[in-house]
Amino acid sequence: MSNQIRAELFKLQRNKTFWVLVLISTGISALLHYLVIIEWWQMQNTAFDRAGLSEFNAISTFTVPLFFNLIISPLAGFYISNEFSNSSVIKNQIISGSKRSHIFLSKYLVFTIGSIVLTIIIPIMTAIIEVILLGHGDILTPSTMLYLGRAYSLFTLQYLGYTAILILIAIITEDSGKTIIFSIVLTIVMFVIEKLPNIPIVSMIYNNSIFNQFSEVFTFSMTSGEILKSILIALVTLIIITLCGVIVFNKKEIK
Amino acid sequence: MSEYILRTSQLSKKYKNTLALDDVNISVKKGEIYGFIGQNGAGKSTLLRIVTGLSFSSKGSIELFGENNPSMLSDAQKRTGAIIESPALFPNMTAHDNLEVHRLQKGIPGRESINKTLELVGLSETGNKKVKNFSLGMKQRLGLAIALLSDPELLILDEPTNGLDPMGIAWLRELIKKLNREKGLTILISSHILSELHQLASRYGIIHQGKLLEEISAKELDEKCRQHLRIKVDQQAKGATILESTLSTTDFEVMPDGTMKLYAYLDDVRKVSKALTDNDLVIEHLSQNGDSLESYFRELVGGVEDE
Structure with missing residues (x-):
């Protein structure tokens, strides 16, 4: 499988969409952080406010599925789906005799790495750099760093489940446009469910999903039980969706 | 080891109500050029897709390099190279990068194999030219280079002359003969253009409407003709x-x-x-x-x- 991962990393490096998205993510992130830090854009009552990191408020934009999906769904479409449709290069991978599950997992892994770079690493790095450059470095204390470390570790765990959902959509649709549209629809549905008046069964499912956890993990103070629950939700989602992906890919007829 | 590189047994493929393959038994011997003849839609590509793992059979079995356990077939497929229907290429990459992806996938050590293969197919001078700017013939050559990169023992070519001009067809024919002669490469080549195969194949399989009508050696065919x-x-x-x-x-x-x-x-x-x-x-x-x-x-x- 290491061969597959190396090949996928090479393809990601050569993928134009990825580099365009790196530029977009860096640009948007730098701009939003700048606007927040100079207080031109005032965001209030965010989790970062409560943690004493109000200069980091712009990051909260990147933690909303409706927003970060807009950045990573094109990657899923143009990096994953395109291999099935436009060029059919997926054929070469299958013909080469690699196990389908290895092919799927290597794609998932590298797509996730690319997505983490785009919507987690870039926003955090630009935030830290701008905070320091604009003279607010003193907010980066051990306790705030610990908070960021805990919150982002849990967030990344939830994120693994989300990228598994995206790659599953990409493989089922085999079309970049459909992948983007279906993923946007999914995030809109989740957004609507979050805002819906209390329907017990729906609330119960939503509250125990990664979509709720995307915001919950940024709570300033979390009990051990809450952390454990968050980890369990992420792992169960990851395992179930990845297994579904492997099964779908194993049964897929490659056109 | 068996003298057969590839054998199918009662291989069938059903798409909804259409039987694309109907109990097909073909056998490809080591070192031969096997011409797989049939009209468009006869079932040639369907069979080759199943053999290469792109598709699944509804019934029957495949034995590749003596391996007939479906879960172990992927290991046997590592010893094959193939172009199915059309060459699968990254349009925004160069010929070299396309081969590099395949080299990494197959875990082939050293980059020298890439230059050697590009030279073999006559694409060593393409430099930084992106594949999307290649002619159909160049793309076909690059597809062949990908199939040959890992030095396979069985080469499967599905309608390889599609898009090639007469010079390209002659070049491909000579290359196939050379690979067979010099490297002992077993080649399974499908085509609906019979004259192409007549100059190449040492044995033929004739398929029509999903059924294998006959397997016949070139010698027997010449005798009949x-x-x-x-x-x-x-x-x-x-x-x-x-x-x-x-x-x-x-x-x-x-x-x-x-x-x-x-x-x-x-x-x-x-x-x-x-x-x-x-x-x-x-x-x-x-x-x-x-x-x-x-x-x-x-x-x-x-x-x-x-x-």
């Missing part, structure tokens, strides 16, 4: 006796429709005609024929369509 006199007389049994007694030859065969194929006396037709008429036979048909692969194929397929 020999120049002959096609004779039809009013009394076939007597005609055969006269050929044996008067013309002293047994080099003929009687076809199911009663015509006789006489492989002797090709340059003395008058003698044949005289021998038959002198013995009170009415000659209904007498002509000199020689089947081409095309006419043989037509005859075979026609027989099926008439049924």
Whole structure:
């Protein structure tokens, strides 16, 4: 499988969409952080406010599925789906005799790495750099760093489940446009469910999903039980969706 | 080890209500060039897709390099190279990068194999040119380079001359012969252009409407396509006796429709005609024929369509 991962990393490096998205993510992130830090854009009552990191408020934009999906769904479409449709290069991978599950997992892994770079690493790095450059470095204390470390570790765990959902959509649709549209629809549905008046069964499912956890993990103070629950939700989602992906890919007829 | 590189047993593929393959048994021997002949939609690509793992059979089994356990087939597939339908390439990458992806996937050590393969297919001068700017022929060559990069033991080519100009076709033919001759590479090549295969294959599999009609060696085919006199007389049994007694030859065969194929006396037709008429036979048909692969194929397929 290491061969597959190396090949996928090479393809990601050569993928134009990825580099365009790196530029977009860096640009948007730098701009939003700048606007927040100079207080031109005032965001209030965010989790970062409560943690004493109000200069980091712009990051909260990147933690909303409706927003970060807009950045990573094109990657899923143009990096994953395109291999099935436009060029059919997926054929070469299958013909080469690699196990389908290895092919799927290597794609998932590298797509996730690319997505983490785009919507987690870039926003955090630009935030830290701008905070320091604009003279607010003193907010980066051990306790705030610990908070960021805990919150982002849990967030990344939830994120693994989300990228598994995206790659599953990409493989089922085999079309970049459909992948983007279906993923946007999914995030809109989740957004609507979050805002819906209390329907017990729906609330119960939503509250125990990664979509709720995307915001919950940024709570300033979390009990051990809450952390454990968050980890369990992420792992169960990851395992179930990845297994579904492997099964779908194993049964897929490659056109 | 078995002399067969590839064998299928009662391989069938059903798409909803269409039977694309119907109990197909083909066998490809080590070191041969196997020509897989059939019209468009006959089931050639379907079979090759199943063999290469792109598709799954509804029934039957495959034995590749002696391995017939479905879960272990992927290991045997590592020893094959293939182009199925059209070459699968990254349009925004160069030829070198396309091969690099494949090299990494297969875990082939060292980059020198890339330059060697590019040279083999005549693409060593493409430099930084992106594949999207390649001609169809260049893309086909690059597809072949990908298939050859890992030095496979079995090369599967599905309609490889699609998009190639006459020069390209001649080049490909020579390359296939060279690979077979020099490296002992076993090649399974499908085409609906029969003349292409006639100059290449050492054995043929003829498929029609999902059914394998015949497997025949080039030698046997040549034998069947020999120049002959096609004779039809009013009394076939007597005609055969006269050929044996008067013309002293047994080099003929009687076809199911009663015509006789006489492989002797090709340059003395008058003698044949005289021998038959002198013995009170009415000659209904007498002509000199020689089947081409095309006419043989037509005859075979026609027989099926008439049924």
